Amino acid sequence: MKPADIAPPAPTDADPTRAADASPFRDAVLVHVVRQYKPSVGGLEDFVASLVARQRGRFRRIRIITCDRLFRGDGSKLAKREIIDGAEVVRLPYIGSTRYPICTGVLSELADADLVHVHAIDFFFDALAFTRRLHRKPLVATTHGGFFHSPDYRLLKRIWFRSITKAAARRYGALACCSESDYARFARIAPDKVRLIENGVDIEKFAGAGSPAPAKSLITIGRLAHNKRVDLLLDTMARLVASDPDWRLSIVGTPFDWSRDDIAAMVADRGLAGNVDLHVGPSDAEMRDLLGKASLFVSASRHEGFGIALIEAMSAGLSSVVEGNDAFAAFAQKHSGITLCDYGDPDSTAEAIRAAFAVIETDPQAARDTAIAQAQAYSWAATALRYEALYREVLGR
Incomplete structure (x- = not known):
């Protein structure tokens, strides 16, 4: 099956996501849900922070809901609410594994949300899907590799994926698959939900930094x-x-x-x-x-x-x-x-x-x-516009 890519609108300048007056979401509240965020460091955290940086100013409000402790920290709790780079960060207590942190307070933070964007396939993905009739919020998710980062518990993962994950995926407006391998995997359980939106990368940060001369x-x-x-x-x-x-x-x-x-x-x-x-x-x-x-x-x-x-x-x-x-x-x-x-x-x-x-x-x-x-x-400007196109599709805008 060929991946269905989300194409961004034709850009009108170098980074059209900066033009807030052109946004169809000026009146909308966007909520990102991710198990770890700043000050935690990692690929998932960097992805959400980079996406939020391109969305800031194009939504009425952006909120990030995350866990209140660093998985690889000393166990101390972080501030419950904080403004980071212009976005509200809400941190909630959790119990259980860092791979599947159970966080029961998330629904109370969705009251004013117009759209909820869930990152990764974990407790948040499942819980928000199966409580959809309670919170009634449109949902999108980014797969981020699912939970197949290691061969551990392979049989259990396959059973969970084809049962719990499959049932949860049906309750999402769309699943953004960040790689072709993710697309192929999730197309098996939710063929009408998957869209290919490969990750954005800050290609300016290290542009041309490599050694100009061959170096061993x-x-x-x-x-x-x-x-x-x-x-x-x-x-x-x-x-x-x-x-x-x-x-x-x-x-x-x-x-x-x-x-x-x-x-x-x-x-x-x-x-x-x-x-x-x-x-x-x-x-x-x-x-x-x-x-x-x-x-x-x-x-x-x-x-x-x-x-x-x-x-x-x-x-x-x-x-x-x-x-x-x-x-x-x-x-x-x-x-x-x-x-x-x-x-x-x-x-x-x-x-x-x-x-x-x-x-x-x-x-x-x-x-x-x-x-x-x-x-x-893989520039972030194009990726952010692809996500806006996905949001418009799910919200009917």
């Missing part, structure tokens, strides 16, 4: 989570360094399943202390500096909801050597400069990295220009 330097970006498989990436790095000690790797991320000390121990165990650096939560300026030393983005991630880090690396002018998961494979089908490999085989992956670097050495400017040009398709 790799960079990986993402949470230090088990599914990112940093251990396998380090195995590959060990093979590279064994034959050429000039290779270097920058690991950029925030502690999650693994701590800073865990990563340091892995690096030391492989004798890579002089070739691998770990950077926890660098600023954008520091990130530009790190990208400026690199020619290749690498990732051993087993699963990606979309792959924002890959697009950010492309916007910087980097080529990529990445695990052949569904999300990365979809990008590789559309864009050159992306090499797929199996990080479970460190010898062949090391050879793939050497081959990708040889291509860069042949014509570094062409490799940079190609990656930067391909990243333009």
Whole structure:
């Protein structure tokens, strides 16, 4: 089945989402519901914050409902209400797993909502669907990879997806699938609800930041989570360094399943202390500096909801050597400069990295220009307009 893409209206300027007087939602209250938000750091949080930044001023009010504790924090409660970047943030107590946080106070915060946008497939997705007759609010959701980020509990996940998730999806006006793999999966249970709206990426933040000259330097970006498989990436790095000690790797991320000390121990165990650096939560300026030393983005991630880090690396002018998961494979089908490999085989992956670097050495400017040009398709301005088109469809505006 070919994905049904939501096409944005023809733009009238560089970023038409800034023109509040042209918005059909000037009188509407939009509520985003997401399990974690600022000050939490991660792909889900960044996505919602970036979307809200483009929606601010185009709605009468924007509210973000989220949980009141950081899943990877010290357990202390955050402020119940706060204004962040011009949007109201409401934080509610929860119980249960961080993957399925049960938060019973959400309905009381929807009284004035004209549209509710749910992010990810979790308790909020299910609860708001099955209480639809109580709150009577139009619902849309973004899939963000569903709950298939790891192979854990695979059979249970399949049963839940084909029963609970399928029943809940019927109560939504539309499901925005942020990747073609998500579209294919959710089309099996809600074919009339799915729309393809690939994630927006801030392609200006690191535009052209990559090394202009070929450099035997790799960079990986993402949470230090088990599914990112940093251990396998380090195995590959060990093979590279064994034959050429000039290779270097920058690991950029925030502690999650693994701590800073865990990563340091892995690096030391492989004798890579002089070739691998770990950077926890660098600023954008520091990130530009790190990208400026690199020619290749690498990732051993087993699963990606979309792959924002890959697009950010492309916007910087980097080529990529990445695990052949569904999300990365979809990008590789559309864009050159992306090499797929199996990080479970460190010898062949090391050879793939050497081959990708040889291509860069042949014509570094062409490799940079190609990656930067391909990243333009994922600009946030176009993505925000696609969401407005989806909202108009659901609300009948």
